Amino acid sequence: MRRYGGPVLLCLVGAAVLRITLLSDLYLRYVQHALRPYLIVSGTALILLGVTTAVLRSRTGGGEEAGGDDAEYDGEHDAEHDDSDSETHDDGHGHHGAAGPRIAWLLTLPALALLLFPPPALGSYSAGREAAQRAAQGVGAFPALPAGNPVALTLAGFSSRAIYDSGRSLSGRTVRMTGFVTHGSGGTWYLTRLMVTCCAADATTSKVEIRGEDAPPTDTWVTVTGTWHPKGRLGSDAAWPPVLDAGSARTVKQPSDPYETP
Structure with a gap:
């Protein structure tokens, strides 16, 4: 899932921009009416960029999976030299790899908030x-x-x-x-x-x-x-x-x- 974090974020932001411009007048809380066409173009471009990036990454996924055997062999080879060092090394990488995507996915929260709960006008x-x-x-x-x-x-x-x-x-x-x-x-x-x-x-x-x-x-x-x-x-x-x-x-x-x- 980590490879799709960026594309998902792009699509969410693009969808939020299109929501406030195409489906309502909420964009007028933030900009003048004359800027509406630019927002529509920007939102559409973000969604297209996100979809394109996701498709390209899915096509390159097979290569990463093919390299899994080599990675497994390297891991076994390292284990033969020093089991304890290898376990510590693997645990460290496992924790680091797991924490990275979880933190990165928090970036979707502002995009979701903009999509679902647009901020009010200044008052x-x-x-x-x-x-x-x-x-x-x-x-x-x-x-x-x-x-x-x-x-x-x-x-x-x-x-x-x-x-x-x-x-x-x-x-x-x-x-x-x-x-x-x-x-x-x-x-x-x-x-x-x-x-x-x-x-x-x-x-x-x-x-x-x-x-x-x-x-x-x-x-x-x-x-x-x-x-x-x-x-x-x-x-x-x-x-x-x-x-x-x-x-x-x-x-x-x-x-x-x-x-x-x-």
């Missing part, structure tokens, strides 16, 4: 460890918002307008945003969303303080509708995080794509 823990991230831009005018109320905005878009928009385009407008709940001190709670440029490894945090509604449990996904509450001087630290006076907050399911993109 409040990651957001709490993230330092305040704000757009690298100065104060200036933003394009006009679409007509009609409420207007759907990303948290990053709302934050940029609240902190940097000299035209005050949020004034008098009702906005609607969706994110997960994080908590601050003194009963403060935030609507939070993570933004990814490429994958979850480069995620940055956007958050909006919510006032006027009771705080749901941490990591609950909610859609909040309300109006901008100005605070601080534009472009200053006092303006962050922006504040929303909520008119309503309703619990929703986590979206299939939990991250915002630039």
Whole structure:
């Protein structure tokens, strides 16, 4: 079995990648939608490589078995010289050979875990460890918002307008945003969303303080509708995080794509 450890591991990882890309939207927990074709190609390549390696090793297995007689003869020849040394030598190799494959097979556990129990998307823990991230831009005018109320905005878009928009385009407008709940001190709670440029490894945090509604449990996904509450001087630290006076907050399911993109 030891000769098939590598191929099995390749096939498990490939199957896990294809499972989260072809059979579900779970891959969106880790990467952007645009990377889906590359994941499919990678998963397929891993499975093909594993199967090919297993076939090649099975074809070379006969040669190893044919060499068994020579190995047995060598063992008997060594035994004639020194039975005690031979026994010690054989025991040592036997234990080493048995332990090696058993340890190596433990490498399949992470692959099985990925296949059967894909990790969840980043949430409040990651957001709490993230330092305040704000757009690298100065104060200036933003394009006009679409007509009609409420207007759907990303948290990053709302934050940029609240902190940097000299035209005050949020004034008098009702906005609607969706994110997960994080908590601050003194009963403060935030609507939070993570933004990814490429994958979850480069995620940055956007958050909006919510006032006027009771705080749901941490990591609950909610859609909040309300109006901008100005605070601080534009472009200053006092303006962050922006504040929303909520008119309503309703619990929703986590979206299939939990991250915002630039």
